[in-house]
Amino acid sequence: MKTRASASSNGSRTRNLFPILSRKMRGHPLVYLDNGATTQKPSSVLSAMDSFYKKSYANVHRGIHTLSEEATVAYEHAHENVADFIGASSLREIVFTRGTTDSFNMLSRMLTQTFSRGDEIIVSQAEHHSNLVPWQQLAQQKGLKLSFIPYDSRTGELHWEKLEKMISKKTKVVSLTHVSNVLGFISPLKKISKLVHDHNALLSVDAAQSVARLPINVKKMGVDFLSFSGHKMYGPTASGVLYGREDLFSSLEPAYYGGDMVREVTLNKSTWNDLPWKFEPGTPPIVEGIGLGAAVDFLRAYPLEDIFSHEKKIMAHAMNGLSSLGNITIYGPSSPEQRAGVLAFNVKHVHAHDLSSLLNEDGVAIRAGHHCAMPLMTALNIPASARASFAVYTEKSDIDALVEGVRKAQTIFK
């Protein structure tokens, strides 16, 4: 895909690139607003995977035959493609995982192998469970301290200034979300990076919600580790990435062992393969990796700056439309300028589940629940919320259908 498309002016053309979006729901056009959970897939990703299975499929890094060589080249090229996309130096900094959760499990195990009792990990109260539970469990097992940047109800973001007081020479890693999957705020990573590095700690970032919404350059942002999923960026499930600075990756020991990640094995000793393969044991998700590479190609056709400004317009339209109904609580920053593609809200007297059921009748798909962020729900003092989340194919008419559906629900539960 060499031609550049515009996400803002070609909304409906973009929609046509996604076969599932032509499906009718009880006679209504499908309005898919659950992109924070997972995005739909363009034909280019589906056909890249299909044609790879049909023409070049074999295991990688093994056979001395044409298919295996083609598969290896394609799989390694997908790594290079991702490296280029996020501003990494080379494929040596790109480990393919099964998704963000897998990335965090792997990273937390690798890093905490080097920590000592009493060392500190800082996360936030707004993390997705995937960037909380792995650290929490390892901290308990290894006697590490786990601290939290608290939620700030005045701004709808985190108490960023508290990080400055919390961080100390005991702090080894700060692991934070780039874009909150509930509040939609964008973390000030450049500032945080400086603070973290001034204290000789490492910065790990959860880019699951940001990688398909904002331009990302790991070097410019000063990020040491970055985790994201393929399926939230128009790629397949069971694909994902753990980026790590090469000097850090070189010194870290693997967390998982097996075939392909080794150089030489005797009965009593093993040495490790080159980066990034020493962190990819066993047969990797080859075709999913190829699909992820195709998703990167898809995103290249839409400059991320354009997607970001498109989703900001959609966000402003949604916030205005919902607010105009009255009796709506919107969580997170009040300005659409400070948000990226994620809008959690509650309607007075209408539980999020009931709202979602009613919207579903009109073909509108949103998320209802705790969004895998139960500690944040506790801080917000709500059991659940509704969440609409946007993508490159979201149009203003999708938002109009959402707002109309919410209005209808208000009438029923009046």
Added chain:
Amino acid sequence: MNAVTDQRDFAGEGMYREHILDHYKHPRNFGEWKTCSVSHKELNPVCGDQLSFQLNMDEKGVVKDVRFSGQGCAISIASASLLSDEIKGKTIDQINALSRDTVQELLGVTLGPSRLKCAMLSLDTVKNACQIYQKYHAGGKKHGGH
């Protein structure tokens, strides 16, 4: 029917019938007692909703009265309200015989798999409360003759 194109007619808007909304807005047997025979709380891990049931049993193991509290969607609160009336006068065996069909009959709608979880939270809570009651009274005088 093809599983992909099968859009079975699970109750949607029809789910929110007058009596369901009535039980949601004015739940029966809602509240909390200071003491009771058994009390039990369950959480729906999908959404974080929670329900708590309190039962008062007589010597024969029959539910004399019931209170429930908690927060949830219209389906979970209406199910709990309807169920709280339904179990009065029933023995534990009779309560154990209640099924998802009972709950859907009480509601008067057929639910899809995700909303069925909301509806079943109350029955699961009541059944587990009964189990706790039985365990506590196992071998005791109340069930000695069984």
